[in-house]
Amino acid sequence: MKREDEDEKETKPSELLDSLPIELKMDILTRLPAKSLMKFRYVSKMWSSFIRSQELINSFSSKSSTQTRFILALSNDGNFSEPEGNLSFYFSFSDDAEESSCLVPNLEMAMPVISNHISGSCTSVHGILAVIHSFQLILCNPSTEQVIKLTPGYAGFVGYDPINDQHKVLSLLNQFSDDPVEHKVLTLGVGGGWRRIQGLNQFYTAVSMGVCINGFVFYGAYSPTPPSNPGIVCFDVRFERLSYIKAPEILVHYGNASIFIEYKGKLASIVRDPFGYFNEFDLWILEDVERHNWSKQTCVFPFSVWDSLGVMKMCIPGTNKADEIIMAPKSLSHKVQPFYIFYYNVETRNIRRVRLLGIGDNEEFRTCYELNYRSNVNIATHHFESIAFLQGSSYHMRESKTLLVFFYIQQTSYFCYSMTFCLYCMCFVLFIS
Template sequence: MKTQHHHQNQKKLGRRKDEKVDKLVVDQLPTDLEVEILARLPAKSLMKVQCVSKMWSSIIRSQRFVDSFYALSSTRSRFTVTFCNADAERLFIYSSSFEEEERSLVAKLQMTIPSVDLIYGFKSPSVHGFLGCCSGDQFIVCNPTTRQVISLPIKTARASLGYDPVGRQFKALNLVSPPDLFPAFLVHEAITFEGGGGRVSRKQVTSAPYYPVTDGLYINGSIYYAAWARSQKRDPVVVCFDVRSDNISFIKAPWEVVACDSDSILIDYRGKLASIIVDAYSPFQIFGLWILEDALKHEWSNQTFELPFPLLNMTSPGTNKAGDIIFAPTYLPPVATFFFLYYYNVENQLIRSVRLHGVADDEDFQRRYGLLDYCYVNISPEHVESIASL
């Protein structure tokens, strides 16, 4: 018995000695070499090795390293698939890498967020590595890479996430005033994430009255959404919120971009604001593409395209790096089935399908969470992994 205890003690001492040696080796590495080693690790590994040493933790959390990691991640194509089920009251977030010539992809579950109740047609766009969505009187912001989740109280469920690339700050714009009454002016709340445990500051921002038609879309430092500047559909505009200056301006828009009797979908088209116009009430085979060419001059271009076959219950979450327009299902059925994305190239007018495995075809997953009804789904193309925290 004593011999057994002696061997166990020796093993413990050996492990402690190895740990001390490993820590000593880490501490003696040149800082430049440490940064080089860490830069080659995937995001999940970086989250784990922060506990190896204080130096590594300091490097990984530094703004310079966070920016460098994001810049490297931006070169790799990835998208998120987010869906919510009313019965489960849970938000599911998947992610998948994407290669241009792939015909099938596998999405992996990144995280789930409980006690989330989202309405039909919810959006969870990716903004600088973070996802944001409204759930009742709460605005939820999460980082699927670090699994950080922040829930903020809001007065109305009209909040959109944005990012100031100069000041390196995240902000959310929330419309507080009821727009259907058309008062003399509208009141918004600009919520700035101060960093460190989800601390925020709030600022009141006012604008001329308008009635919003679409959800907010972030592109290059601004949040856009289509709206009517006056009642009775007389003045179609795009509202533009400059995240850095907190300034709200209006861009004159074509009637088709805002009209409620067509399904106007704002997308990021190669860094420009654009709108996909489809028929909201039947399978569509023809769609229009309006692109904002010059915001200062309010100039738009317009093209019409015809697909080789009609699409049913589809929407467009945006484009990939090549500029292909993506079409995706608006919901997941309650039974296991195939899930296809369609990529349409506007230049050669060719379309290709990509099957996504791991989401709609997982029967065990559906039974485990009791997903017995339709789940509304949102896809955020060109998601970039980030190790930043709020």
């Protein structure tokens, strides 16, 4: 009886965190990987409630946003004969290794795609991936394992309001008809569905992908009909207002091949001939939003840089932490060989290459999933782990169950012991520091 009473008095692993002060719990949990926190939700209802609290979500994002990485999406895109075999693989790579010659991938998730050979895009907006594939907008968070598909016809641009901590989707309707463009906005996580907002006092057609910078979404446009009055549409995510910024015609000359990125906190455009040899590009930077002033400089590098690639079609998804411009092949090479990305420093005019291990040089991986020269490559820059949940069923959305792939499998007993040991160690370190 005495032994049974002692056993009952022993602290259960799930009660350890519950007994700690809230500040200490917050400090402990924000030091853990996001996917570990997702597993901890199943310890108890109290743990689940705390992990899903807005206070912890915000605190976790504040820390993880300083440790950005980039996401590489690799798709077999219709190479498989069976539809269920068509997948997009999402790998993350460190953004801190400025002098590294190679980077090790972390497989975040794999997601089914439609097999029609239509390449898409992938961007990261404050921890949420916005994927466009087959003209459909898909929002996903690899950390929470959520994938949400917006109903076709409601695709558009994704932005983030840092003041109110909200993700919003801007949708454009009727832009290819004679009627005025209709703008609708969807705020994620609050319900209410789509709502109309005041549009511009002019007709226009969006011709490029969007980029979100400091609470504003920018995308290229023609108004009223090409090639008249080219410019940039600016969407204020917080106040849901639209404005038109004048821009040189060359910035949107190549239509959906136009490139807009964030460069040192400003909107920038990479202008190059998408059909010619790639050994230079013009970097246009929006220096003054109010006065519509742009600066331009030409960046040149030797053709020999691409000798080892096996492909010549390149994408420019953005920059890294050091403001180096990232360049990468748009597809895998015909033969099994190393896959490289390139970093260009505008100020020093130096270019360096970094090998991504396991992407193009793993014959078993390529053969198993039928990855070849038609396999599309998309890169999302400035991504970080987020435990924010994409909630709401009234958004005209469909939630898709994803096929999640991990490099290791944790057994239940191992998970419990690791969790308890981790918490004890972290508590000890925090108390003595």
